[in-house]
Amino acid sequence: MFSKIKIVHIDKTKSTQDAVIEYLQNDYFSSLLLVAKIQTSGRGRKDDDWFSPEGGFWATLGISTSLLLSEAQLALFHYFTATLLTGVISEEYDLSVQIKWPNDLIYENKKLAGILIDYITGTQKKYILIGMGVNLNNSHNEMPENIRPIAISIKDILHKSVSLDDFAQKICFYAHRYFSPITEYNLKNIQLLINEYNQHSQIYGK
Template identity: 30%
Template sequence: MDDLFYLEHCSSTNDELSSVLLYPESDFVAVYTFNQTKGRGQYGNSWNSAAGKNLAYSLAVKCTSVKVSDFLFNYYTAVLVHDFLANLTDKKVKIKWPNDIILHNKKVCGILLEKKKFNNQLYFVIGIGVNVLQEKFDEISNAGSILTQTSKVFDLKEFTENFHKFMTENLKSIPSENEILERFNYQLFKKDEISVFEKDGLRQNGIIRFADKNGEVHIEFEDGTQKFYHKEIKLLY
C-alpha cells in the first residue's frame, strides 16, 4: 500500500509526516506541498522555494526494508531522482556530491535524508525539494529550475504523482551497494574534470575522482589525493 498526501501549505514536509504515518501496513507514505515555508537542507541549510512553483516532497521508508548502509541509501535516493529527471527532461543531469541534482550546471533539486521514529517504528525520511516552475533566483546564482534549464512546463500535480510512483517502485527493490556506488559515480558532477575547490578560505584546482562507500569524496590535487566528508570542502561552479 502506497499513500500520498497533499498539504495546501506547511513549514516542512519532513516534519509533517508524523501526522499521516498512522498506517503501519503501508510500505511507503509520502506528503507533498507546493507551498513550503521553512524547508531544510543538508547539515542545517535552508531550502527556499517559491510558493506554487515547486515541489516539496517527503517520503517515509521503513529502515527494516533497507539492506544497505545509510551512506549508500543516500546515494541511491540521489540516483533515483537523477534518473527520473533525466528521463523526464531528456537533458544532461548530474549528481553533485553528495546528493544535489544538477541540470545544465544549475542546482534544481536538493535532498535531505533523516532517520525518525514513528509509532515505535524507525523510518528513513527522504525530503526532496524540486524547483519545477520557478523563473527567478535572484539570491542564489547557482540555482535553477526545470523550466529555466529546459523551457519545459509541467503540471505540478501530475509531476508529483509520476515522481512518487517512480520513487516507490524503485525503492521496493534496492540494488547491491556495489551497483549503487557504480551508478552514483557514473553520474557524478565534474568527475575527472579540473575544477576549483575552496577549503579553509583558500582556493585550489583539483579533480574529483570518485565517491566511496563511506560517504567521502576523493579529490586529486597537485600534491596528491585527499578525501573529504560533506562540508569539509566546497566545489565552486
C-alpha cells in the first residue's frame, strides 16, 4: 500500500483532514503527508475544535488505496497512529508519553497530541486520512486560557524548539514501520505493535 510518502508544506488551511483529499483525488500522490503552519478550523474527535496556531505540527497522512479495509483493520490504524506518535516522541526526543484512549497523547497528565482517523469509501479508490495534531513549538502560554492548565508542548518540556521539517520526516519514516503490518496481514508484527501500544497505554501500561 505504501509508496514513498511525499511531504507537502502549506501555510494555511481550514483543516488538513479536508485539504489532503484534493491531492489524493487528483492522483498527485498515493501517499502524502500534508503539513500546515496554521489550521483555521482544525477539528478533533466528534468535530471538536482543535486550536492550531503557528508552531504546532498540524498534519494529515493521506493514503489512497483500492483495498477495502475491515473494521478491525481501521481500528488498528487508530491504535498504531497513537503508537507511531509515541514512538517518534519517546525514541527521538527521549520523552515518556502515555496514550489515553481513544485519541490523546499525554505527558505528565497534560495533553501533548491528538489523532483523528477518517476512512472515505464510495469511489473506485478509498482514502485513509490519518490526522495528527502535536503541540510542538506552540508554548502553552500562548494557548487559550481554558486549555492552558491541561495542555503542554514539546518546546515547553525540552525548553527549546524542535525542527518541524525533521519531525515530519520522522513521521514518514515511522509510518512504514507501524502501518505496513496492517495491510500486509503480518499477524506477528501486528501483535508486537499491539504489545507496544499496551506498554504506553494509561490503562494497560500501569
